[in-house]
Amino acid sequence: MTIDYNQAREMMVEQQVRPWEVLDARVLGVLATLPRERFVPEIHRALAYADVEIPLAAGPAGHGQRMMKPVVEGRTLQALLPQEGEEVLEIGTGGGYLAACLGALAREVVSLEINPELASRARAQLDANGLGNNVRIETVDALHYSTDRRFDAICVTGAMDVLPSRFLQWLRPGGRLFVVHGRSPVMEAVLMHNDVNGPRIESLFETDLPYLAGAAPAPAFVF
Template structure:
């Protein structure tokens, strides 16, 4: 799986602006047991470089996309991170190994409960999760150094850039339902100005609860 991620990064280098992903990110990917984040009948595919269904119309993202979004977020050990869309908890677990504190919101209660059990079983102790509509972010815990969105919004939710700290980074897919989506990187400078860059076409499940 790691070699597939490395190869795909090289293939997509012109779009993503890099030919290699951070060794720290690849190390985190290697440490998280992806098979623990899918149903038993899907475990034989856990190390394929492809998305997998996790029930309730949701998926666990392709490992390359998890690695790329984590790399684009450029997490640092002291960072506080907000994740919108806990899902199975796989992206959450990968990011949690690279930062100080991770806050994760999931709108589907069953997925949120299952992810919490996985975090407890695997001893990911720096994750705080809750059930709610991530479209609005988590204002009472803002600002965040990184915000990561794992479902596609039709536009950048306006509350999220506001919740970025100066120097912060927001990574998210934006576009239609399943098609016509682009992975965006937004960066806020020390003066509070936000720049946006479109990187590559992607296909994510749509954000639910969006207003």
């Protein structure tokens, strides 16, 4: 059966994303035009616009990483709302789709990916589809990353057990950081604002995501 991806994309926006209070016209425009199916592993391509998380690779190669549901991607983009002149740091490139979305909204995106295979595949898909000319992917562990650059927005695509105070150092004054934190199965998505009087945390919604590599809670021993 041949799938009409254009129709599937439109239905995703109208039946999934918009009803979940994603109403910003720029965000909806990006979700309605970017070919999400190109960033999904071929074996799962029929699920590109379904309301499910999608594994990025089979077996150990994927390191348990999955694409967010479209509704979570929409809420993430709307929460950060990058402007045309802004610079964004993405932590966790994954398949590269969210990097492409951020690149369509912002002036420049630096995306960090610990898995060389995923980083290479994401770069190849961005280039093959003429997207992400303003997206630079670096293969590095974000938890040991160091930079003197400052960003207007930071998007953390994997969950963290605790809020990442270290990442706030990379924000410009007035910048904002999206992250999901807590313990599965109920985690909290928040927007951290780098206000002049100190960090301010805005609660957004509940969800459940795989942990960022190295950011899972320490195993608990039961005696």
